[in-house]
Each structure stands twice: as C-alpha cells, then as structure tokens.
Amino acid sequence: MTKLKTALLASTLIASSAMASNAILAQKTNKDVTKLTPTSKAWSYAKATTIHLYPQTTITFNDKKALEANANNHAKEARVKAIYNGKNVAFLLEWPDGTKSVQKGYRSDVYGDGFAVQLPVNYKDPSKLPYIGMGSDGRPVVIHLQKAVQPIYEPNGKGNVGMQQNILSKNKFGKDIKAYNKEVAKLAVTDYQRSFVSEGFRSMTEIKDGSEKFSADMAYGNHAWKGEVVRPLKDSYLKLQGGFPVAFATWDGARMQRDGLKYLSGWVPVKLVGQRGGDKLVESLTAPVKGDVENGKNLVQQNGCTGCHYIPGLSQPSTMAPGLANIGGYATAAYLRESIVDPSAVVVPGYNRNQHPNTPWYNVVDGKRVSAMPPYPLDDKSLDDMVAYLKTLKAEVK
Numbered sequence: 431m432t433k434l435k436t437a438l439l440a441s442t443l444i445a446s447s448a449m450a451s452n453a454i455l456a457q458k459t460n461k462d463v464t465k466l467t468p469t470s471k472a473w474s475y476a477k478a479t480t481i482h483l484y485p486q487t488t489i490t491f492n493d494k495k496a497l498e499a500n501a502n503n504h505a506k507e508a509r510v511k512a513i514y515n516g517k518n519v520a521f522l523l524e525w526p527d528g529t530k531s532v533q534k535g536y537r538s539d540v541y542g543d544g545f546a547v548q549l550p551v552n553y554k555d556p557s558k559l560p561y562i563g564m565g566s567d568g569r570p571v572v573i574h575l576q577k578a579v580q581p582i583y584e585p586n587g588k589g590n591v592g593m594q595q596n597i598l599s600k601n602k603f604g605k606d607i608k609a610y611n612k613e614v615a616k617l618a619v620t621d622y623q624r625s626f627v628s629e630g631f632r633s634m635t636e637i638k639d640g641s642e643k644f645s646a647d648m649a650y651g652n653h654a655w656k657g658e659v660v661r662p663l664k665d666s667y668l669k670l671q672g673g674f675p676v677a678f679a680t681w682d683g684a685r686m687q688r689d690g691l692k693y694l695s696g697w698v699p700v701k702l703v704g705q706r707g708g709d710k711l712v713e714s715l716t717a718p719v720k721g722d723v724e725n726g727k728n729l730v731q732q733n734g735c736t737g738c739h740y741i742p743g744l745s746q747p748s749t750m751a752p753g754l755a756n757i758g759g760y761a762t763a764a765y766l767r768e769s770i771v772d773p774s775a776v777v778v779p780g781y782n783r784n785q786h787p788n789t790p791w792y793n794v795v796d797g798k799r800v801s802a803m804p805p806y807p808l809d810d811k812s813l814d815d816m817v818a819y820l821k822t823l824k825a826e827v828k
C-alpha cells in the first residue's frame with residue numbers, strides 16, 4: 431500500500447502542470463490493478479475528475495410510465511478516477527443515485543441500476559470519434575456493462591430458475607449440507623457483466639469467446655454508486671496508449687431506465703500519466719468552443735432545423751429526428767459540425783420504427799445508410815456559431 435501511495439503521489443506531481451483541467455489523469459502504479467475493488471483504499475490516492483452525465487433524449491420510448499419517470503431529469507455530477515500499470519487500466523466511476531435498485535432474476539418489470547464504460551476502437555482522429563450512444567457504422571466501440579442483479583441459482587445454466595435445486599428435497603445433514611450449499615453457490619449467477627463490440631443500437635455483439643478480459647464491480651453507499659472496470663490496455667480489439675477517449679453511461683432502475691433511456695457523458699479524454707502521446711486528443715476534447723451563441727440560435731431557426739428537431743423553447747417534441755435537448759452535453763463540437771455539413775457521415779442508429787414508420791431517419795441506398803437530413807454546406811463562421819449554440823443545449827446539473 432505504501433509503495434502504491436508513493437508511486438501515485440509522484441505521478442500526480444508530474445501531471446499537475448501540463449495537463450488540461452478536465453482530462454482524466456490515469457496514475458501509474460507498479461501494483462496489480464486487477465486486485466482493486468470499488469472501495470479499495472488505493473483509490474483515495476488517485477486524482478478525481480468531475481464529469482457530467484446527461485439524460486439521453488435522442489429517441490422517444492414507447493413505455494409511457496418510463497417516459498413520465500424521466501420527463502424532467504437533470505444532469506448528474508459524477509467523479510472519475512483511473513489507475514494503470516504495464517498491463518491494465520482501472521476506472522472508478524462514482525455517481526449519485528438516491529435509491530439502490532437491484533434487478534431480480536425472476537421479475538421483468540424491476541430494473542436494476544447499472545453503468546457502462548465505452549471506448550472507441552479508433553481514436554487517432556479526434557474529429558472522427560464514434561457516435562456517443564453506441565458506436566456507429568464503421569466507427570465501432572467496445573462497451574463494458576455492469577448491472578446490479580440479485581444472485582439467483584441456475585444449476586442447469588439455462589436461466590431456468592424454476593428448476594433450481596431445493597435443499598429441503600435433499601436428505602442431507604451436517605457436513606453434507608455445507609458441501610451441498612457450496613456446490614450450489616458455485617452455480618449461482620451473481621452478476622450481470624458483459625462486453626460488447628458495437629456499431630450502433632442494433633449491432634451490439636456480445637464478446638463471448640473470452641478474448642475480452644475485463645472485470646467490473648459495483649458498491650452502493652451514501653446515496654451513491656461506485657462502479658469499477660478493469661481491462662487490458664491492449665487486446666485484439668483495443669490499443670490504449672498515451673491518451674484516448676472514454677465515455678460513461680449510468681442507468682437508474684428506480685426511473686425504469688434501460689437500453690437507450692439512461693444518463694450519458696460525452697467523450698472525455700484520458701491521459702496515461704508518464705506515457706507520451708495523446709495531447710492532440712486531450713486538447714481537442716477540452717478546448718473551449720468559440721462562436722456567437724445568439725447568432726447560432728438565429729441560424730438554427732432560419733435554416734429550419736426546428737422543423738424536424740425538438741429544441742426546448744424553439745420547437746415541440748417530434749419523432750422526425752433525434753431530440754436535441756441534451757445534445758450539447760454528450761456530443762463533441764467536431765461531431766456537431768460534421769452532423770450539419772455531412773449528416774450521413776454518422777447516421778444516428780436505432781430510431782423508433784413503431785412510432786414513425788413513414789418518417790425514417792435514414793434510408794439504405796446501395797447498402798449504405800443515407801440520412802434524411804439534408805447537408806448544410808455553410809461558411810465557417812456560421813458553423814462555429816451554430817455549434818456554439820448547440821453546445822449550450824443541455825439540462826442543468828443537480
């Protein structure tokens with residue numbers, strides 16, 4: 431422990447001067463970070479970075495009750511820490527949640543709290559990062575997901591809880607019972623922990639071949655969750671070095687959140703303190719956005735953006751296009767700019783086909799998704815102003 435502490439303090443000193451204020455500074459250690467738990471003392475020596483999680487309001491859900499429970503969500507303030515060694519990187523996300531919700535295996539109407547850590551497969555060009563929700567065509571992400579679930583016993587491994595063994599049906603005593611209990615505990619499903627590669631909502635593919643080694647854990651206390659993910663710096667999907675982007679999502683079970691109904695951060699840069707590289711990425715993701723917000727707002731109205739998009743105060747909720755109420759919270763400036771000049775570069779996946787079968791968000795032409803939004807080849811100044819305005823669209827932090 432003392433060794434880890436000294437190592438972390440030393441790297442904090444190196445980091446403090448040069449780095450942008452809101453990059454996550456991953457401190458280096460020579461200890462085995464796979465041994466960390468969300469409540470390990472070692473985390474108290476790592477530097478915390480404040481991030482904000484915004485209600486994702488891209489798609490309108492079919493579930494009325496869930497919509498009502500999330501109608502006036504504020505943004506949440508969360509804290510992130512990171513530690514790495516030669517092999518692995520560990521993230522700790524702390525986020526407020528007033529109620530501990532745990533999913534019960536046998537009830538489909540009870541939703542568990544959960545969180546996800548998302549990493550882009552390619553991040554060389556900071557202006558071409560994947561769609562923040564779940565990656566997009568040609569821009570995949572790796573997602574590590576952990577949900578709070580109640581342990582259930584599934585001895586046959588098929589999720590058939592009704593078939594579970596009952597100790598009362600066994601004529602066992604003393605030592606036998608202990609041995610029996612141990613056997614049953616080994617078969618228990620105590621965790622919902624998954625990794626995915628994804629290029630959009632309907633393309634989430636679970637990585638099941640064991641090639642994606644990661645571990646995750648959650649601990650609840652003081653009206654907040656601590657969630658930890660530990661994964662390799664390098665494997666067949668990802669190569670994390672110097673600096674790279676990460677994004678976080680949380681689900682609040684008490685608000686019936688699941689799937690796309692969640693809280694979402696934007697891409698946040700991580701700097702592996704002591705490693706070279708990644709400065710361009712950190713700079714690009716932390717630079718303040720320049721532009722005339724008032725003029726941007728006028729341009730958005732003049733160009734008819736509000737004819738399709740919901741922008742609070744300017745237009746009514748609509749299924750024609752993604753809701754932009756929180757777009758400034760989770761989209762980068764580069765993404766917003768690209769969305770305006772080249773809407774088909776990243777096509778927002780997974781629109782609600784049930785709600786608007788006649789107004790699709792995209793059409794498939796020659797196997798490629800083409801956005802229903804027309805491109806707007808505007809001049810640089812207009813684009814700067816519009817992007818500056820769109821970046822102001824986000825819920826208040828509470």
Ligand code: HEC
Pocket residue numbers: 488730733734735736737738739750751752753757761766769770773774776777778790791792801802803804806816
């Ligand atoms: C004809 C309807 C229409 C108009 C007009 C329109 N859009 Fe869009 N927009 C869409 C659709 C549909 C999508 C989703 C498909 C895609 O990603 O291109 C979209 C996507 C977007 C996105 C990405 C949203 C996300 O959640 O990632 C942004 C940002 C955006 N539009 C901004 C604008 C701005 C700014 C204007 C005005 C200059 C505008 N749109 C005009 C239909 C429209």
